[in-house]
Amino acid sequence: xxxxxxxxxxxxxxxxxxxxxxxxxxxxxxxxxxxxxxxxxxxxxxxxxxxxxxxxxxxxxxxxxxxxxxxxxxxxxxxxxxxxxxxxxxxxxxxxxxxxxxxxxxxxxxxxxxxxxxxxxxxxxxxxxxxxxxxxxxxxxxxxxxxxxxxxxxxxxxxxxxxxxxxxxxxxxxxxxxxxxxxxxxxxxxxxxxxxxxxxxxxxxxxxxxxxxxxxxxxxxxxxxxxxxxxxxxxxxxxxxxxxxxxxxxxxxxxxxxxxxxxxxxxxxxxxxxxxxxxxxxxxxxxxxxxxxxxxxxxxxxxxxxxxxxxxxxxxxxxxxxxxxxxxxxxxxxxxxxxxxxxxxxxxxxxxxxxxxxxxxxxxxxxxxxxxxxxxxxxxxxxxxxxxxxxxxxxxxxxxxxxxxxxxxxxxxxxxxxxxxxxxxxxxxxxxxxxxxxxxxxxxxxxxxxxxxxxxxxxxxxxxxxxxxxxxxxxxxxxxxxxxxxxxxxxxxxxxxxxxxxxxxxxxxxxxxxxxxxxxxxxxxxxxxxxxxxxxxxxxxxxxxxxxxxxxxxxxxxxxxxxxxxxxxxxxxxxxxxxxxxxxxxxxxxxxxxxxxxxxxxxxxxxxxxxxxxxxxxxxxxxxxxxxxxxxxxxxxxxxxxxxxxxxxxxxxxxxxxxxxxxxxxxxxxxxxxxxxxxxxxxxxxxxxxxxxxxxxxxxxxxxxxxxxxxxxxxxxxxxxxxxxxxxxxxxxxxxxxxxxxxxxx
Numbered sequence: 001x002x003x004x005x006x007x008x009x010x011x012x013x014x015x016x017x018x019x020x021x022x023x024x025x026x027x028x029x030x031x032x033x034x035x036x037x038x039x040x041x042x043x044x045x046x047x048x049x050x051x052x053x054x055x056x057x058x059x060x061x062x063x064x065x066x067x068x069x070x071x072x073x074x075x076x077x078x079x080x081x082x083x084x085x086x087x088x089x090x091x092x093x094x095x096x097x098x099x100x101x102x103x104x105x106x107x108x109x110x111x112x113x114x115x116x117x118x119x120x121x122x123x124x125x126x127x128x129x130x131x132x133x134x135x136x137x138x139x140x141x142x143x144x145x146x147x148x149x150x151x152x153x154x155x156x157x158x159x160x161x162x163x164x165x166x167x168x169x170x171x172x173x174x175x176x177x178x179x180x181x182x183x184x185x186x187x188x189x190x191x192x193x194x195x196x197x198x199x200x201x202x203x204x205x206x207x208x209x210x211x212x213x214x215x216x217x218x219x220x221x222x223x224x225x226x227x228x229x230x231x232x233x234x235x236x237x238x239x240x241x242x243x244x245x246x247x248x249x250x251x252x253x254x255x256x257x258x259x260x261x262x263x264x265x266x267x268x269x270x271x272x273x274x275x276x277x278x279x280x281x282x283x284x285x286x287x288x289x290x291x292x293x294x295x296x297x298x299x300x301x302x303x304x305x306x307x308x309x310x311x312x313x314x315x316x317x318x319x320x321x322x323x324x325x326x327x328x329x330x331x332x333x334x335x336x337x338x339x340x341x342x343x344x345x346x347x348x349x350x351x352x353x354x355x356x357x358x359x360x361x362x363x364x365x366x367x368x369x370x371x372x373x374x375x376x377x378x379x380x381x382x383x384x385x386x387x388x389x390x391x392x393x394x395x396x397x398x399x400x401x402x403x404x405x406x407x408x409x410x411x412x413x414x415x416x417x418x419x420x421x422x423x424x425x426x427x428x429x430x431x432x433x434x435x436x437x438x439x440x441x442x443x444x445x446x447x448x449x450x451x452x453x454x455x456x457x458x459x460x461x462x463x464x465x466x467x468x469x470x471x472x473x474x475x476x477x478x479x480x481x482x483x484x485x486x487x488x489x490x491x492x493x494x495x496x497x498x499x500x501x502x503x504x505x506x507x508x509x510x511x512x513x514x515x516x517x518x519x520x521x522x523x524x525x526x527x528x529x530x531x532x533x534x535x536x537x538x539x540x541x542x543x544x545x546x547x548x549x550x551x552x553x554x555x556x557x558x559x560x561x562x563x564x565x566x567x568x569x570x571x572x573x574x575x576x577x578x579x580x581x582x583x584x585x586x587x588x589x590x591x592x593x594x595x596x597x598x599x600x601x602x603x604x605x606x607x608x609x610x611x612x613x614x615x616x617x618x619x620x621x622x623x624x625x626x627x628x629x630x631x632x633x634x635x636x637x638x639x640x641x642x643x644x645x646x647x648x649x650x651x652x653x654x655x656x657x658x659x660x661x662x663x664x665x666x667x668x669x670x671x672x673x674x675x676x677x678x679x680x681x682x683x684x685x686x687x688x689x690x691x692x693x694x695x696x697x698x699x700x701x702x703x704x705x706x707x708x709x710x711x712x713x714x715x716x717x718x719x720x721x722x723x724x725x726x727x728x729x730x731x732x733x734x735x736x737x738x739x740x741x742x743x744x745x746x
Contacts, residue, residue, distance in 0.1 A: 064298065065315030066258055068350030070272060070305065072359045073584060077263060079272055079306070082151060084259030084403070085142040085239045091124060092133035093251045099124045105249060109241055110139060111220070113169040135253075141403070142254070143226075144239040151261040151399045152230035160227065160234040163219040165212040172196070172207035172219065173234070183232035202231060203408070260299070260306075260402045266395040268362055270423035271387075271522065271582065273304020274398035276405075299403065304423070305582070308522045309353065312586065318347030352587035356386035364708040365391040368701040373663055374689035375698075376424035378565045379705060382680040384598070385569065385578030387520065389684070389705065390562070394420040417660045418689075426520070428527035428558035429687060432644030432694070433488045434670050435514075435553030437571065437614055440481060442508040443496050444610040451613040454480045457491035464545050468494050471645070485617030486624045488643060490552050497551025498544070505550060506531045511605050512577070513567045514559055519579035519599070527559040554647060565685035568672045571618070572640070572680035575611050576601040618642055619677050632699035634675060636710040641673025641702070643694035650690075666690040671698035675706055682709055 070079035087110075094102065103120045106112055112120070123136055141148050163172040179188045181199035188197035188206060192213025197206040212219050224234035242254055260275045278294045294300065301307035365377040372393065379389035394416065400409050413420050443449040459475035461468045470476070470490040476483065484492035497505065506529045509515060515529035528534075530550055535542040549555035559567075562580065570577035579599045586596070604611075618640035621627040628643040646668035652661035669691035674683040684705055686698040 063318045063347045064258060065317050065347050066349045067260060067275070067299075068313040068315065068587075069352045070313075071352065071354050072357045073355060074359065075354075076359050078268060078355070078357075080261050080263070081258045082146050082261045083144065084140075084257045085144055086140040086255050086257070087138040087142060087242060087252060088135040088255055089124065089138055089252050090133070091126075091128045091136050094124050094128075096125075098251065102249065102251060105245070106138060106252075107166075109245060110238060111164045111171075111222075112166075114166050116169075138252075141259075142238040142242070143235045144237055146261070147228035147231060147233065147235070149233060149400075150228065150230045150265065150397070151259075151263075152228050154226040154228055154235060154237075156225060157227045158225065160224040161221065162224050162234060163207055163210075163221050165215065165217060165219050167215045167217045168212060170205050170212065170214065172205045172212075175206045175208040181232075204233065260398075262398045262402075264359075265397050265399060267359070267366060268357065268391070269304075269395050269398045270392040270425065271304055271357070271390045272398060273301055273306035273308075273522070274401040275299040275301050275306050276401065276403055302401075303421075304522050305353070305355075309583070313350040313353065315350035316348035353583060354585040354587070355582050356381075356388065356584045357390070357582065358388045360712060361389045361705060361709060362391055364705050365389050365701075366393075368704040369393050369688075372688050372691055372697070372701075374418040374424065375669075375691060376427075376561045376687045377684065377701065377705065378425050378561045379682055379684045379709070380565045380569050380578070380580065382569045382572050382674055382683050383578065385519070385566065385580045385601070386584070387580060387582040388682065388709075390425045390582065392422070392424045394418050396420045417656070417663075423522075424561070424687060424689065426522065426524035426560050426562050428525050428560045428563070429668055429689070430555075430646040430648065431553040431557060431559045431564060432646035432668065432670050433490075433553055434564055434568075434642045434644040434672050435557055435559070436485065436488070436493050436551070437567070437618075437642065438505055438509045438512060438514065439493050439496050439500060439551040440485065440614050440617070441512060441606055441610055442500050442505050444481075444613060445508065445606060446500065446504065448499050449481060449496065451481045451616070454478045455484075455492045455495050457489050459491070461491045461494040461548075463494065463498065463548060464543070466545060468545075468548055481613060482617040482620055485614070485642065486620035486627045488621075488628050493551040494548045497547045500547065500551070502535075502542075502547040502550055503531050505547065509557075513570060513602075513604070514557075514563060518562050518566050519581060520562060521581065521583050524562065525560060527563055528556055530556045553644060561685040561687045564670075564672050565683050568641075568674055568685070569680075569683045570601075570604055571611060571614055572674040572683060573601070574608070575604040575606050577604055615640060615677070618673075622673065623677070628695045629671065629673070629699045631695065632671075632673075632703040634703065634706055634710070636707065637675055637715045638677040639673050639675040639706065640677040640680075641671060641699075643699060644668075644670030644672075645692070645694050646670065648690060663690050666692050669694040669697040671695070671702050673699075673702055673706070675710075676715055681713070682706065 066081050069077060069081075071077050087106075089102065099121055102124065103117050106120065107117050120138065143154075146153055161174050164170075165172075175188075175197060176182055179197065180186060181188060181201065181204065184199055184201040186199055186201050189200055190196070191198040191205060193216070194213065195207070195209050195211070196213035198204060207213065207219070210218060224236050226235045226237060227233070228235070239254060242249075242252070246252060246254075262269065262272060262274070276299060278298045278300050282294055282300055301310035301313065306313065361379060365379070369375060369377065369391070374393055376392045377389055378387070380387060396413065400406070444451075457470055457472075457476040457479050459470050459473050461470075468490070471488065475491070476487055476489045479487075479489045479492045483489065509529045515526055517524060517526055530546065532542045535546060535556075546555055550557050566578065566580055578601045581596065581598070583596055619638065621643065622629045622633055622639045622641050624630065629641055633639065648668045649666065650664040652664055667690070669688040670686070671694050672683070672685045674680040684702045686701045688697050688701070691697040
């Protein structure tokens, strides 16, 4: 029975043949697949895998979003981005026997001083934890295509001899034939021990000896190939030199970042502001448990639009994949699969900003203020509140403060008595007689006066045992509202201020726009509108005489040139107080410039007859026979405005230069005006710190700017603007608004 199930020899042979065939097929298929794979790797994709074979390391690094550009209304680029390079040494790769060769090589390539070489050797000799190492930055701001002093593009002009002192680090140029600066044409003055020369304007050093005049050590001589057309200094392309020598410096690498550049430098620096590297304070997160918004190498806007619109300009940082080949890092081009596997984030550039600024008028403002030490000019479109001019003097170079600030520039800025970093266009000062429009409006609205009401001005007013004097010692005689504004009669407003009281004047000052933000996109100070409550809290006591001083814009009432320009724009525009803006449009990565949506103007809530009476008086200031600004009449059209002279004499400190001491003794000079008087288009506010009389100093500055405006835009050529419906007016301070946060008391 068991014999039935026995397998014969022939059956075993057949099974062996089947298994042998299957095994042979598997082997053949495997060889075919292996051959195909070898063909694919070596022939079809050989070049790609050859790239992989040269890769030493793959890393994912943060990619900083390029900051948005800033352009003027006519398209002039006011702020842009240029490349900035720094040299780093990977300390964990430095072997002990390589420390000295690295230092000496970098000394020759970058003109390092003795102290810099000594510090570099000391840092590279320290033990490094391979797991927690940090690259050492040898030098930031390597010279490449732009001047490190003013960011102007460098030109290849041939060999220029120079000398470098390894001890003090000064770079010397060859002494010119006539001993004058080749750029500023100023006579060179001795420096050091008298063997050297330097320019008193740009501080460039010149030498025709072989030893440094400061430390008497031999200087190293060499050749520069690049020259800056702006400042005249010469350089070498340090980035190109280092990259050509990275094969002998495998421990070094060049990092490239984006640096901010401001081509117009001093012309609009206060409005634009500047950026600088984040500080420890910036690194603090909003939420104690959350991550910081910034990394240690980020930049952030500090002042001006760079700060106010930092979120729009910044963009969104991403990530990119870098590979290291033969000691150099580069982007992983052509390695799509590798890049996709590491999932880098897309970088979103910042938005570009188009401003309302008119650079022709901005330049005219700078030229018009060339003879004054300190002050500000603001010009607005009367109907829309668009900023046409915002200039503050003295100015500063934002390029120097955007990551390239030197100790010399910092010390010179801090020592200046004219406060170069202060934007005086948005800083409050006593408004003087330009504030008389507040008392005028309050008296008319409250029915205390009419345009024909008169007061007698003998040149002074007795009040509380004190004599309040008028600027005209002999007096103005019988004065009505129009004459009081035209000739700036102080006695008229002393008497009116006494009747009104300080709180009623404050009420109308708030309605007219004083003591509140203008809406501009940069940080501003709102000024002070004093009240009885404010005096009680701030001074401990209120005296009735304070109302008289406030009526003429003295004592503690303050306003910025921008605020005054806005208030007078509202008076010129039938009581519609515009929201000030300097931002015209935004441009995204995939969208063209999109105009901004404007907020409707706010109504001052003043009667048309009140505004009409004030405008008549302001017209007589300029166009009247005895107006305080009669010498600044325009040839092109009529103008209305108001002068102001604020008492601001200060006592000079011991050791102060005589010219500064004389400057401090003068009063502040104001002028605010709009034109044409019948159909206003532009309003200009001029403030000159310690300038003297407003009509003599500030008025002519405004005239030059307005003349330039009407040369560019003749009367009647500007298209009318359809003004949006005014917002409902609130009589008195808004009960839901926190005035204390704005620095005023309701």
